[in-house]
Amino acid sequence: MSQSFAIAVVGATGTVGETLVQLLEEREFPVSDLHLLAGRDSQGHSLPFRGKNLRVRAIEDFDFSQVRLVFFAAEASITLEYAPRARAAGCSLIDLSGALPLEQAPRVVPEANADVLDTLSTPYQLASPSAAATALAVVLAPLRSLLTLRRVNVTACLAVSAQGHEGVTELARQTTELLNMRPLEPRFFDRQIAFNLLAQVGVPDDSGHAHSEIRLAAETRQVLGDSGLKVSATCIQAPVFFGDSLSVSLELESVVDLVAVREALEGATGVELVDAGDYPTVVGDAVGQDAVYVGRLRSGLTDDAELNLWIASDNARKGSALNAVQLGELLIKHYL
Amino acid sequence: MSQSFAIAVVGATGTVGETLVQLLEEREFPVSDLHLLAGRDSQGHSLPFRGKNLRVRAIEDFDFSQVRLVFFAAEASITLEYAPRARAAGCSLIDLSGALPLEQAPRVVPEANADVLDTLSTPYQLASPSAAATALAVVLAPLRSLLTLRRVNVTACLAVSAQGHEGVTELARQTTELLNMRPLEPRFFDRQIAFNLLAQVGVPDDSGHAHSEIRLAAETRQVLGDSGLKVSATCIQAPVFFGDSLSVSLELESVVDLVAVREALEGATGVELVDAGDYPTVVGDAVGQDAVYVGRLRSGLTDDAELNLWIASDNARKGSALNAVQLGELLIKHYL
Numbered sequence: 001m002s003q004s005f006a007i008a009v010v011g012a013t014g015t016v017g018e019t020l021v022q023l024l025e026e027r028e029f030p031v032s033d034l035h036l037l038a039g040r041d042s043q044g045h046s047l048p049f050r051g052k053n054l055r056v057r058a059i060e061d062f063d064f065s066q067v068r069l070v071f072f073a074a075e076a077s078i079t080l081e082y083a084p085r086a087r088a089a090g091c092s093l094i095d096l097s098g099a100l101p102l103e104q105a106p107r108v109v110p111e112a113n114a115d116v117l118d119t120l121s122t123p124y125q126l127a128s129p130s131a132a133a134t135a136l137a138v139v140l141a142p143l144r145s146l147l148t149l150r151r152v153n154v155t156a157c158l159a160v161s162a163q164g165h166e167g168v169t170e171l172a173r174q175t176t177e178l179l180n181m182r183p184l185e186p187r188f189f190d191r192q193i194a195f196n197l198l199a200q201v202g203v204p205d206d207s208g209h210a211h212s213e214i215r216l217a218a219e220t221r222q223v224l225g226d227s228g229l230k231v232s233a234t235c236i237q238a239p240v241f242f243g244d245s246l247s248v249s250l251e252l253e254s255v256v257d258l259v260a261v262r263e264a265l266e267g268a269t270g271v272e273l274v275d276a277g278d279y280p281t282v283v284g285d286a287v288g289q290d291a292v293y294v295g296r297l298r299s300g301l302t303d304d305a306e307l308n309l310w311i312a313s314d315n316a317r318k319g320s321a322l323n324a325v326q327l328g329e330l331l332i333k334h335y336l
Numbered sequence: 337m338s339q340s341f342a343i344a345v346v347g348a349t350g351t352v353g354e355t356l357v358q359l360l361e362e363r364e365f366p367v368s369d370l371h372l373l374a375g376r377d378s379q380g381h382s383l384p385f386r387g388k389n390l391r392v393r394a395i396e397d398f399d400f401s402q403v404r405l406v407f408f409a410a411e412a413s414i415t416l417e418y419a420p421r422a423r424a425a426g427c428s429l430i431d432l433s434g435a436l437p438l439e440q441a442p443r444v445v446p447e448a449n450a451d452v453l454d455t456l457s458t459p460y461q462l463a464s465p466s467a468a469a470t471a472l473a474v475v476l477a478p479l480r481s482l483l484t485l486r487r488v489n490v491t492a493c494l495a496v497s498a499q500g501h502e503g504v505t506e507l508a509r510q511t512t513e514l515l516n517m518r519p520l521e522p523r524f525f526d527r528q529i530a531f532n533l534l535a536q537v538g539v540p541d542d543s544g545h546a547h548s549e550i551r552l553a554a555e556t557r558q559v560l561g562d563s564g565l566k567v568s569a570t571c572i573q574a575p576v577f578f579g580d581s582l583s584v585s586l587e588l589e590s591v592v593d594l595v596a597v598r599e600a601l602e603g604a605t606g607v608e609l610v611d612a613g614d615y616p617t618v619v620g621d622a623v624g625q626d627a628v629y630v631g632r633l634r635s636g637l638t639d640d641a642e643l644n645l646w647i648a649s650d651n652a653r654k655g656s657a658l659n660a661v662q663l664g665e666l667l668i669k670h671y672l
Binding site for chain 2: 151153171172192195196197204209213217230232233251279281282301
């Protein structure tokens with residue numbers, strides 16, 4: 001990694017983009033030149049990087065041939081518009097928006113399917129999965145040699161920060177209004193999110209599935225390399241600022257060996273296994289941390305071929321920015 | 337129901353006990369004499385009933401032969417101590433605490449298994465299931481003739497009011513402290529509940545299952561009359577004051593007919609089905625209502641023999657007090 005690269009971050013002013021820029025600095029990513037890009041609305045913003053304030057520039061005017069690698073951390077529509085331009089200019093790109101189809105931009109979690117990179121060629125185009133899918137993959141990948149999955153049931157309780165700064169502001173505002181006994185008029189979410197749980201994240205399609213759920217299921221299958229895996233996914237919006245919590249029930253081909261599962265998770269990269277009896281939460285454990293936390297390991301109440309667990313993960317770090325930066329590190333070390 | 341009965345409510349000062357007394361009045365329960373009972377700690381309290389303030393009396397001194405029917409809405413230890421005395425005095429009793437074994441006090445939800453009462457004899461001893469099990473049974477019972485369940489996966493997000501007044505006070509206190517940027521020292525829950533999700537409710541046993549989960553699974557099987565049903569249950573503590581939210585995924589013997597499911601739920605007693613595209617929440621829909629709300633009906637993403645749904649229910653009303661009062665009405669009308 002002695003070589004340095006010119007890099008662009010698209011969507012630098014969002015919650016994930018900001019974290020990404022922080023991580024590029026913290027992890028000493030070999031950046032020679034960092035270009036921060038956003039739509040014209042975000043012009044005038046700047047972000048600190050290596051002791052300087054970098055101005056955010058308009059993506060509309062950017063010449064992608066100046067950089068070798070681009071992170072797309074903006075909205076899906078921005079990715080769809082500018083990813084083809086970046087590729088045409090010879091850039092490799094890592095998408096965090098979920099906009100690109102799985103066949104064109106394979107989802108990669110280094111702990112689970114880094115070998116996918118061997119099958120691609122330059123300019124590389126890959127994607128970081130949704131935060132929930134990434135957390136799930138980090139925990140399930142080290143168990144693949146131990147158990148055969150028949151079905152994954154997951155209820156993912158997502159933080160409002162998955163909706164960006166506006167989601168965070170709205171939860172704080174609603175909570176303050178309610179505690180001051182003032183009438184509530186929801187602005188950002190379609191109803192009260194404070195002290196409530198919303199049954200869906202995003203608008204469902206005609207079959208009733210939300211995009212967040214379709215994405216979680218499809219990405220889990222792709223990252224685990226199990227295209228036939230049954231995944232039942234429900235994504236709900238929790239009144240939590242940061243961090244995703246996943247309630248997971250796995251159906252297995254055979255009886256689960258909990259001791260072996262604990263051993264595998266204790267030795268797994270990127271996983272922090274919490275002691276039996278204790279349990280992790282987003283606020284107390286996962287937020288601000290690189291690791292995905294897992295606890296409440298238990299077999300089924302009446303089914304020994306069932307494994308239940310609870311996952312807490314920082315949706316902006318490992319769930320998005322950190323995983324993307326790790327993909328960038330892999331690309332630079334072995335492929336670019 | 338022209339006859340009136342002397343009745344006692346044990347645990348009258350708790351969240352459920354208070355709601356129960358309200359419902360006895362609202363529903364014109366045929367009470368000739370109402371005795372409110374609690375431990376000595378709660379002496380001096382009183383509750384309004386039919387325009388009077390009824391004093392709460394010490395259960396230690398109560399002569400159960402004065403009453404015909406007793407509701408046990410207190411802690412489990414109180415039920416275990418006083419239920420045998422009440423029965424010995426010839427009282428029928430309805431337990432809301434979950435303390436009595438399922439074989440001795442069958443769980444009954446009128447919409448699902450009222451016929452169990454035919455198999456009992458006086459003095460009757462029955463129990464209202466946990467709030468989550470009651471809500472689940474109200475929704476699943478009308479579907480039994482349509483579909484054969486292979487497995488029920490449920491993640492129940494429980495309100496802090498399930499822990500009584502202290503749970504409610506603590507969520508409000510923690511939230512206020514955090515919004516005022518003051519350091520947080522959890523008092524009632526074992527850690528921060530505000531803007532967080534706790535992975536378990538109560539202390540798990542050696543196998544990792546919490547009592548709330550064991551109870552939810554066992555009561556679901558009993559109320560649905562399906563002793564072999566596989567139930568995977570996770571109960572989590574949500575930062576929500578009132579109302580339980582359940583994310584449910586059902587595995588079925590055969591392909592689900594969503595139109596028939598919708599029709600069955602639209603016609604079902606005690607169920608409020610929310611339109612496709614919309615969804616119910618505890619704050620906006622369920623709290624304060626008698627009905628159990630259900631929405632987000634959808635088959636599996638890749639499995640047509642899967643049915644997913646979302647349930648929102650008032651844990652103090654239909655989940656506890658209302659179901660118990662309905663059981664009392666059934667007993668009085670047909671059995672006592």
